[in-house]
Amino acid sequence: MEILTDAFYLVIEPTTLLVIVAAAMYGLMVGAIPGLTATMAIALMVPLTFYLNEVAAIAAIVTAVTCSIFAGDIPSALIRIPGTPASAAYANDAYALTGQGKHRLALKLALYASVAGGLLGTVLLVIAARPLAAIATQFTSFEYFWLYVLGLCCAIAVSDRGQARSLFALTLGLLFSTVGLAPDFSVPRLTFGLNELINGISFIPAMIGLFGISEVLRVAVTLPQRRPHSGAPSAQASAQGSVQASTPEATVGAASFVFGRKWALIKSSSIGGVIGMLPGAGADIAAWISYAVSKRSSKHPERYGQGTTEGIADATGANNAALGSAWIPALVFGIPGDSVTAIALGVLMMKNITPGPQIFDFAENAQQATLVVCLYFTFVLANLVLIPLGLLAIRTGGLLVRIPRAILLPAVVLFCIVGSFSIAASYVDVWIMLAFGCLGFALERWGIPLAPIVLGLILGGPLEHRFLQSITVANSPLAFVDSLISVVLAAGCVIVVVLPWWSARSALR
Amino acid sequence: MKVGSEHTLPPTACVARAFRQYALLAVVFSLVFTADGVVRASDYPNRPITIICPWAAGGGTDRVSRRMAFELERKLQVPVNVINATGGKGVTGHNRGLKSRPDGYTLTMMTFELNTMHWMRLTDLTYKDALPLVSVNEDYAALLVAADSPWQSVSDVAAAIKAAQEPLTASGTAAGGAWHLALAGWLDSADLPAEKVVWIPSAGSSPSLQQLVSGGVDMVCCSLPEARSLLEAGTVRALGVMSPERAVGFEQVLTFGDQGDSWTLGGWRGLGLPLGTPPEVVAKLRDTLEAIVSAPASQPDSFAAFMQQQKFDSTWRDAEEFEQFMADGDAKLGKILQSEALAAVSEDRFNPMLYPSLLFGIGLISAGWCFVSRAAPTEIPAATADASAGDVAIQSTRPWNAILCIASIALFALVAEQVGFVIVSIALLAALQILLGTRPPLAILVAVILGPAVYLLFAKALRVGLPMGWFGW
Incomplete structure (x- = not known):
């Protein structure tokens, strides 16, 4: 009890609160700029944490990440460039809503669902850290292999344009992921003699190109000169929509919609929470899987991909829930779940705190225990602070849709360039972005969905790596289904792929 | 070409007219920004310095690089940014840093892999392409097993390898990475059958340690600081460290030498510059860096104190010793990498294609x-x-618009490095807006405000290294 009150006072100290608000604004800004990821936001903050005490340092990191993952939804809804890869799963839905003039609704929905998901993820972190960590230790390369396959199957299952096209897009993404020098091999592959490609194709410039530049090209070719408003259908619609959506009902509507979906959100947040804790999987896969689950259980699966409100709510809830549980392996074993917690661990160690099972021994080490409780409080506070600041960000971002396309598009082009350049200050990434922009433009004309390409790019490397690891260790093919978790995950893959077929067939009858 | 026929004025004329109207405004804005750049001719350093880190954000090298950036910034009074140029097993970052403009504004946090990648024929780059400044850390490889493993010492493992029917599995890093070489080198030097240990490549020490805990591999070879929290929790056990002396902070872990085996191998990190950097710049950086790394750990807030807190080894060497150290290491690794025990490294187990x-x-x-x-x-x-x-x-398709968008991005990528970000971005914004149908005066106004604003946001506030060009912006 004493620990609780101690921690509470530490967190509500004025400096800490100030740090939380500042970190929230910073996180929102970085997350909203395409190309700048949550990892980068945190890496840039590290020198600042040298000046802060440990509570404020943790608060700054937690808040900035929470806010930047939500902020990734803002550009993905407004200009169809996912701010972070976690938003790619539902980028088309959010953008479709903007096209219908409902960008405020889409973003408020994302905001409230993010907050709800974040809070539920925190609850999971508080009550289930130990048992969940026990599951996480049982993940060998086989289980990871199946988890990645499940993620890929979900991308095929959620397709709204036919499974064949999704499969094609996914294979394309996986194929792109093999370019360059992989950790498993000593020779670079598919670089076609270009030394620049030894690094592989990084998925952030690819994602910016696929979604951002291709959309710019699509609008540009239909844009009549001198009359900026009449060309793009979405510009027209949003001009009317922004008036209508700013009425108070929209706010109430979004909030009550999210509340009405509380069971679905609890489900998707649990999915997000469990996947988020596995090192290396994280928020990106969580968003995909819960989007697929959401579509499966929806009464309106046909709206998915065309501007579904349900799918957006569930998937954003899941990716925010994943953030909290990413700390589980970090705190319990000192193994970071993602690059963000890796940096956070470094900061913790600098402040003389060693993660490990003993960190939960509240009687043993009161100082560390207090800090863990502070971490919980910070998660709650970060999510609460996100509501007012997020609404402000949505309002500011909403101004974007009123800017005439002829002015907005060049600015988007510039941001795409800077966003892809800034990851590694490399021109190769700008060329990659441009190439993928042209590719995305062409593929969309042929009705091929783009989001699976991004997932393929992200999961391709780890999938191959875990597969090779598995067959190196395995004595027989049966080793792939040797453990309970493997069997469950493999069965999940089969269900996800077969069920839509089967239900479609029985519906025909 | 319907585009031209609908409008009387060709775009070029619009630009010219608008330039007359807005030239003054543009000049004023440029002057404001030049105040930042024109002073560059004077003393070194007078603009931001970049440290290239060849490894990902959050890892050990990244943490050391960022702390070093923080220290350098305090001493030199200019911003020092870290860029993670990752990929290609370190080739990308080392190449980027050591082949950059030799003006002293790009430092590279070189690592052990500089001495291995040329032996593996991944690049022509060797330690001879770097002007060493100072080495900041040496972490030796250690052999770790899970807490429930029967092995208690290095000789237990050696015996188990000899007796093994099925090959044992080991992990710790990518194929051909530092810890893989350390293990393979040990097997070679101790005359153990190398084919009895299968190396499972992994993305880094964290995932391999997780595999060790979950029973996925039999042993892990990585540095002690990387395994620190698991060691302290008692989930893994260190059997030995391949260092000449016991590691600071891990004095209870025996060295291989303590157990009658003379094998040593470690990773290291150190700063370097491209060849051809002016001598006075090199001298200034060497002095500054030596002052930073030699500050005692007892002094709070010093670099050594940071390294100690992170449980990194903080052995440092000056430029001359560092060069000799790299040369010795290079020769030793050449021997391992060309030995038969490591034939497996250059030969992939599975067909990559x-x-x-x-x-x-x-x-x-x-x-x-x-x-x-x-x-x-x-x-x-x-x-x-x-x-x-x-x-x-x-029906109203204008393919030219799309082609122009594509061309403008390509042009940006080609000329930005020479010309500088602000000028190119203003030109790009203005040209694209006008081509898409914005009135030229408005377009130029937007461009002149937005271009520099984006520069301020990214280069100043977010510290992204945008192209410098003629004027330093």
């Missing part, structure tokens, strides 16, 4: 399936919702 060809096959099949299902009448409804909107618009 198998997976891509498999994917290619699936891609072809799915493309065929797309084609077939397209012919079937049931498909497509979803796709058409979007496409039909496009079809209506196709």
Whole structure:
């Protein structure tokens, strides 16, 4: 009890609160700029944490990440460039809503669902850290292999344009992921003699190109000169929509919609929470899987991909829930779940705190225990602070849709360039972005969905790596289904792929 | 070419007219920004310095690089930024840093891999392409097993390897990475059968330690600081460290030497510059860096104190010793990498092209399936919702707009490095806006405000290294 009150006072100290608000604004800004990821936001903050005490340092990191993952939804809804890869799963839905003039609704929905998901993820972190960590230790390369396959199957299952096209897009993404020098091999592959490609194709410039530049090209070719408003259908619609959506009902509507979906959100947040804790999987896969689950259980699966409100709510809830549980392996074993917690661990160690099972021994080490409780409080506070600041960000971002396309598009082009350049200050990434922009433009004309390409790019490397690891260790093919978790995950893959077929067939009858 | 026929003034004339109207404004803005750049001719350093880190954000090298950036910034009074140029097993970052403009504004946090990648024929770059400044850390490889493993010492492992029927598994880093070489070198030097240990490549020490804990591999070879929290929790056990002396902070871990085995191998990190950097710049950096790394750990807030807190070893060497150290290491690694025990490193266990060809096959099949299902009448409804909107618009298609967008991005990538970010971005914004139909005066106004604003946001507030160009912005 004493620990609780101690921690509470530490967190509500004025400096800490100030740090939380500042970190929230910073996180929102970085997350909203395409190309700048949550990892980068945190890496840039590290020198600042040298000046802060440990509570404020943790608060700054937690808040900035929470806010930047939500902020990734803002550009993905407004200009169809996912701010972070976690938003790619539902980028088309959010953008479709903007096209219908409902960008405020889409973003408020994302905001409230993010907050709800974040809070539920925190609850999971508080009550289930130990048992969940026990599951996480049982993940060998086989289980990871199946988890990645499940993620890929979900991308095929959620397709709204036919499974064949999704499969094609996914294979394309996986194929792109093999370019360059992989950790498993000593020779670079598919670089076609270009030394620049030894690094592989990084998925952030690819994602910016696929979604951002291709959309710019699509609008540009239909844009009549001198009359900026009449060309793009979405510009027209949003001009009317922004008036209508700013009425108070929209706010109430979004909030009550999210509340009405509380069971679905609890489900998707649990999915997000469990996947988020596995090192290396994280928020990106969580968003995909819960989007697929959401579509499966929806009464309106046909709206998915065309501007579904349900799918957006569930998937954003899941990716925010994943953030909290990413700390589980970090705190319990000192193994970071993602690059963000890796940096956070470094900061913790600098402040003389060693993660490990003993960190939960509240009687043993009161100082560390207090800090863990502070971490919980910070998660709650970060999510609460996100509501007012997020609404402000949505309002500011909403101004974007009123800017005439002829002015907005060049600015988007510039941001795409800077966003892809800034990851590694490399021109190769700008060329990659441009190439993928042209590719995305062409593929969309042929009705091929783009989001699976991004997932393929992200999961391709780890999938191959875990597969090779598995067959190196395995004595027989049966080793792939040797453990309970493997069997469950493999069965999940089969269900996800077969069920839509089967239900479609029985519906025909 | 309908584009031109609808409008009387060609775009070039619009630009010219607008330039007359807004030239003054543009000049004022440029002057404001030049105040930042023109002073560059004076003393070194007078603009931001970049440290290239060849490894990912959050890892050990990244943490050391960022702390070093923080220290340098305090001493030199200019911003020092870290860029993670990752990939290609370190080749990308080392090449970027050591082949950059030799003006002293790009430092590279070189690592052990500089001495291995040329032996593996990944690059021509060697330690001879770097002007060493100072080495900041040496972490030696250690052999770790899970807490429930029967092995208690290095000789237990050696005996187990000799007696093994099925090969044992080990992990710790990518194939041919520092810890892989350390293990392979040990097997070679101790005359143990190398084929009895299969190296499972992994993305880094964290995932391999997790595999060790979950029982996925028999042993892990990595540095002690990387395994620190698991060691302290008692989930893994360190059998020995391959260092000449016991590691600071881990004095209870025996060295291989303590156990009658003379093998040593460690990773290291140190700063370097491209060849051809002016001597006075090199001298200034060497002095500054030596002052930073030699500050005692007892002094709070010093670099050594930071390294100690992170449990990194903080042995440092000055430029001369560092160069000798790299030369020795290079020769030693050359021997390991060309030895038979390591033939497996240069020879992949699986055909690298198998997976891509498999994917290619699936891609072809799915493309065929797309084609077939397209012919079937049931498909497509979803796709058409979007496409039909496009079809209506196709009547007024202006492919030139798209081509110009593409060309402008390509042009940016080609000239930005020479000309500088602000000028190129203003030109790009203005040109694209005018071509898309914005009135030229408005377009130029927006461009002149937005270009520098983006620069301020990224280069100043977020510290991204944007192209410098003629004027330093």
